[in-house]
Amino acid sequence: MTHNRVQAYYREQHADEPLVVRTPEDVDALIDALANGPEFENLAVLHSSERELLPSGFPDHEFMVGADGERQVGVLSFMDEKNFVSLGSSGSGGAEVSYFVVENPTEFPATAEIPLVLVRQAAKEFLSSGGRRPMCVQWQEPEVW
Structure with a gap:
């Protein structure tokens, strides 16, 4: 069974060489690394190589x-x-929660937190769908972002 390819960035070395995620097991390893790793490296930025790039060369x-x-x-x-x-x-219980990519905080509404099992499921869906927004979770449009 073939899977799409996703590039993940959450540690400093990924700026030059992103982590490549190809399988559901790779997704589990990524989530485990975020959940059990350094406190200020618990958020990853993912891009699917299955989607088109913008004219600028950046992911869409x-x-x-x-x-x-x-x-x-x-x-x-x-x-x-x-x-x-x-x-x-x-x-x-608060207004916002912070997660970190290489010690850089990103604030989310407190209502954005979901069970870790759903995070895993959504990341696997992103991988298998070619980079589409996962439908296994509910979404909200943030007021400020």
Whole structure:
């Protein structure tokens, strides 16, 4: 069975050489690395090589996957023509939560946090769908982003 290819960035060395994700097992390894790795490297930026590039040479989309292993929750965002973030049932009680790509924070609405099992499922769907927005989770349009 063939799978699409996704490039992931969440550590400093990925700026020059992104992590390549090809299989559901690779997705699990990525989520595990985010959930159990350094506190300030718990968010990855993913791009599918199955989608067209913009005339500028940049991807026409961005899928972000965050994982908090201690609380077993995470966040998702998907950007192409519009911006979306995952929609959880309650949130962490605050107005915003931060996840980090190479120590750079990205703030999400607290309502964006979903169970880690759904984060895994969505990342696998992104991989297998050729880079489309996963439909296994609910989405919200953030007020500020």
